[in-house]
Amino acid sequence: MKFLKTMLRNVRRSPYQALAAILIMMLTFLTISFFVFLLSGSSRVVSFFESKPQVTAFFKNETKQQEIDDVAKKVKSTETVSSVKFVSKQEALKIYTEQNKDDPLLLDLVTADILPASLEVSTYKIEDLAGISKTLKSSPLVSDVIYQKDIISTLVAWTGAVRKIGFALVVVLSLVSLFIMVTIIGIKISQKKEDIEIMKLIGASNWYIRWPFIFEGMFYGVVGALIGWTIATLALWYSTPFLYSFLKGIPIFPIPVDFFFIVLGGELVFAILLGFVSSFMAVLRYLK
């Protein structure tokens, strides 16, 4: 307790240094939070697509129901296929209406006639999509085939890039905050040189003098992490409606509350570690 008291007094008595330390920590943890959100979001998008390996074949307008049923039966007999779902023109219109319910202009333009009937074919494995797609494409009844291989590979590439950039940024920012913290704690130690000398002369052990500085470093880390996390979480919460409509159909929202607290917990642990390491380095460097 008395270490904490000494620490709080040290913080109070040099507000600018405290502010600098907290801001750099905040910046680091704001970035960390954003990248954690981005990465977990994008990996959920990828896994959503991956979990539903699907080929959609659109039939030509004049195709009869009987012919479609034949194709469906044929595809279903392939052993790589897990399910086949027929989407009629009416159902297609329903989906379309649902997706664009906020836009009456788009709704007015479309009737069931111009929407093609389609067959959604799911496979057990994502690799088998190519074969199915080929078969369907060869059918004269099919006007177009789309499947998510392209989407997924693009997404995976993007996620990979984001992950790399994010990781590099977090490492650099962590190092920057580490060295800034070492400097700030170092300045504080130098400022208190005389006090430290006196305390040593009246019998204070090295660790008695060091602990308040180490607590101070951890304090800056924790406060910075809390602020950074709060800003990132509020920003995500604020942009949820926009993201929701952007990622239509992909079940990311609502994000479970647990997730935010797990992120916070992880960040706090890292913040304490970062604060501890940096003030420890400062203490060893300036308080021999």
Add this chain to the structure above:
Amino acid sequence: MIKLDKVSKKFGTGIFGLSDVTINVDKSEFVFLVGPTGSGKTTIFKLLIRETLPTEGAVTINDWNIIKLPKDKIPHLRKKIGVVFQDLKLLLDRTISENILLPLEVAGVRLEDARKRTDEVLAQVGILEHKEKFPVQLSGGELQRVAIARALVLSPEILLADEPTGNLDPATSWEIVKLLADINEKGTTVIMATHNSDIVKSMDKRVIGLEKGKVVRDDPSASSGQVKKKEDNPPSHKTSSSVKTSEDELKGRGKEENHSAHKVSQEKREEKE
């Protein structure tokens, strides 16, 4: 209890701060350490709390070999010795009671007990009413008392006071010395460095004189009846006249036959300081 055996301290510049000093101080003794500035008084104190190490010789306190004391044991030693520093070394951003609390905090005393002890010591030195003030709000004499209180708060066996009357008027100086004498009465070994000759003269305590890092006299208090062997007696000092000369020397009147003119002027300078 305190033993300096053939201790020499050579500074980086090659000058000897102390050379071949041997001093023994018994438990509960009151000793004046006198001598001009630069004679090695403060160096002896620094050696005793292991702020510095001797170049040669042995320093022992209570059978502790101070020179071989491991670094992590230094705090223990310093808790056993109360020091009133020449420049007081009070923390200016803490109140008087916080300053006195510090050694207790460092020693890990429970806060409640520590506060009680702080008040006790502040009452003992007579400045309890100033406990919530900051050092800048106190007079020189009061600050000296704060420094003594801080040195006393852990009930040390040894109290070292480095010129505690340095900047004080005669009346206040006298009060401070009385206070130290009281502390000594209660069993604490007190070593006081000073060049206030009036005080030394009127106190009738053992006097150790230092000059240029050498012990030039060691006069036991008249009442104690102890005969101290002089450890390092320059040829110019005759043993028979040592008591007399030392008193005169302290008065700054050292015009007796066995004092060089140089020494007199040096002493006079000291007194003016």
